[in-house]
Structures are given as C-alpha cells and as structure tokens.
Amino acid sequence: MEKPVDLQHLCEEVCRISREVGKFILLEQKRLSDQSIESKGLNDFVTYVDKAAETLLVSELQALLPGSGFLTEEKTVAQQEAELVWIIDPIDGTTNFIHGLPLFSISIALAFRGKTILGVVHEVSRDECFSAIEGGRAMLNGKVIQVSERSKLSDSLLVTGFPYKDEGRLEAWMQLFITLLRKSHGVRRLGSAAIDLVYVACGRFEAFYEYGLSPWDVAAGAFIVEQAGGLVTDYQGGPNFVYGKELLAGNGRMNEELRGVILEHFAR
Ligand code: 2AM
Ligand code: CA
Numbered sequence: 001m002e003k004p005v006d007l008q009h010l011c012e013e014v015c016r017i018s019r020e021v022g023k024f025i026l027l028e029q030k031r032l033s034d035q036s037i038e039s040k041g042l043n044d045f046v047t048y049v050d051k052a053a054e055t056l057l058v059s060e061l062q063a064l065l066p067g068s069g070f071l072t073e074e075k076t077v078a079q080q081e082a083e084l085v086w087i088i089d090p091i092d093g094t095t096n097f098i099h100g101l102p103l104f105s106i107s108i109a110l111a112f113r114g115k116t117i118l119g120v121v122h123e124v125s126r127d128e129c130f131s132a133i134e135g136g137r138a139m140l141n142g143k144v145i146q147v148s149e150r151s152k153l154s155d156s157l158l159v160t161g162f163p164y165k166d167e168g169r170l171e172a173w174m175q176l177f178i179t180l181l182r183k184s185h186g187v188r189r190l191g192s193a194a195i196d197l198v199y200v201a202c203g204r205f206e207a208f209y210e211y212g213l214s215p216w217d218v219a220a221g222a223f224i225v226e227q228a229g230g231l232v233t234d235y236q237g238g239p240n241f242v243y244g245k246e247l248l249a250g251n252g253r254m255n256e257e258l259r260g261v262i263l264e265h266f267a268r
Helices: 007-032 042-064 094-098 167-183 193-202 215-227 254-266
Strands: 067-071 086-093 105-112 115-123 126-134 157-160 184-190 207-211 230-235 246-250
Touching: 007 042, 007 086, 007 094, 007 105, 007 115, 007 126, 042 086, 042 094, 042 105, 042 184, 067 215, 086 094, 086 193, 086 215, 094 184, 105 193, 105 215, 115 193, 115 215, 126 193, 126 215, 157 167, 157 193, 167 184, 167 254, 193 207, 193 215, 193 246, 207 254, 215 246, 215 254, 230 254
Parallel strands: 067 086, 157 184, 157 207
Antiparallel strands: 086 105, 105 115, 115 126, 207 246, 230 246
C-alpha cells in the first residue's frame, strides 16, 4: 500500500471518528455510575465498553483506509501485518473509567512501514482532541501546541505511572519516584499514559516516564510529543520506546538529566 497522500484530511476524519466513539463511551460511563447495569458486574461491563468502542473504531477506520491492518488492545479484529497499520487503544485509563473518574482517552496511531505518521489522542471528558501528522505541527482542537520552555528540573511538573506487572522492580521504581519528587515541583500519576504524553506535548507537564506499557498506550501520544517539539526515547536514549516497554518523553531541555536519574535507580 502507498502512504496516504492527504494526511491532513485523514487526521480530521480520525478526530471526528474518535469524537463519535467518545460520546458512546461517555454515555456508557454514565450508565455505569447510574448502576443500571448492576447485574452484569463491573468487569463484564467494562470489557463490553472497551470491546464495543474498539469495534466501532475499527469499522470506521477500515472504511476510511481500506486494506490497512490493525494492532489493537482488545483484539476484536485480526492483528494484521500490513504496510499501513492502525495502533489502537479504545480506552486508555480503564481503571479511571471504571471508577467514574474523567481521565481516560482514545488513542489511535497510524504507522507506515513501522513508523508513526499520524497520531490522535482524544481526551473524551474534556473533548480535547490532540493530533499530529508527519511533517506537521501538533494540534489541540485545531490550535498549534508545543512543549513547555521550562529548563530546570526544580521548576518542573512530572508525571509517571506505576507498574501492574513486573513487581520485582517496584521498589526501585518507588525510590526513583521519591528522588524525582524531591528534585521537582511534583510528580503526578494520572492513570492514562496517552493523556500523560499529550499533556507533555501541550506543556502542562515537562516530562513523563513509565515502563511496562504497550504500543497502543504510547504510539500516538509519543508521536504527538515529537511533533510538538519534544523528545522521546527509551532509557538508553534510543528510539525503541513504542515496543521496548521503557519510555521517557519530555520537552527536551532536561531529558538527559532525567534519563541519568532514571538509570541510577533503574539500570537493567
Ligand atoms: P489501559 O487503561 O489501557 O490498560 C496507567 O499507568 C497506564 O498503564 C494506562 O495507560 C493503562 O492502560 C496502562 N496499563 C497497562 N496494564 C494495565 C492494567 N493491568 N491495569 C490498568 N492499567 C494498565
Ligand atoms: Ca485500554
């Protein structure tokens, strides 16, 4: 398959589709908080919302770009190898979603021969659609965004996540958290990696670091950070952050300093 010619148009369509599916997700969250689905049980219900949202996204994106492949969290479609692949998380921040918190998002990236060329992260509750295309600037609801200009770690607000698996490294991870808490304005933990990333892209945070994440959590958001002028690497400073399960994204002004601190606590 060829690379799509009009990425701008494609991106607008992806934002439109994620807004549509976002409305569905919000309605389902409201039903959940109304407890009108009590008998189904919380986990069943959430599985249903995640899967139903993904099914909607897949069918719309398939129609938008016939022949494209998919890599999705809920595996509702065959995970196809193709030159053009959509990498999708229908709800990033599922735990927040279950508990009635507003911080969750739809994350959609499009990769051409393994390289991201389009990213959309839609923060559903605030209707904030973050997007970027190859060769273009990062946008929030149609307005250009960029990473923050703060250059001192001591003036910075950071964000991270805590591991769900790999508990063997939890102690070291928490020591790193304490160290960075002392060196910065603070370290937040929002519970949606895609939102953490786009908040770096628009300058709300100076940096985000986490490990153990999957491609659908980070592909779109990391690309948006890069297009907003930021820097994303793995903990060796290399480019293996989508599949490598280690990610540091920042405004670029203190990435090296942060990477040093991470490695002090968290070297393999
Ligand atoms: P998810 O909500 O799509 O699962 C929070 O730090 C990040 O970790 C979120 O992006 C979340 O994505 C991800 N994550 C990975 N495994 C998880 C799990 N078992 N439970 C909750 N969040 C998980
Ligand atoms: Ca998810």
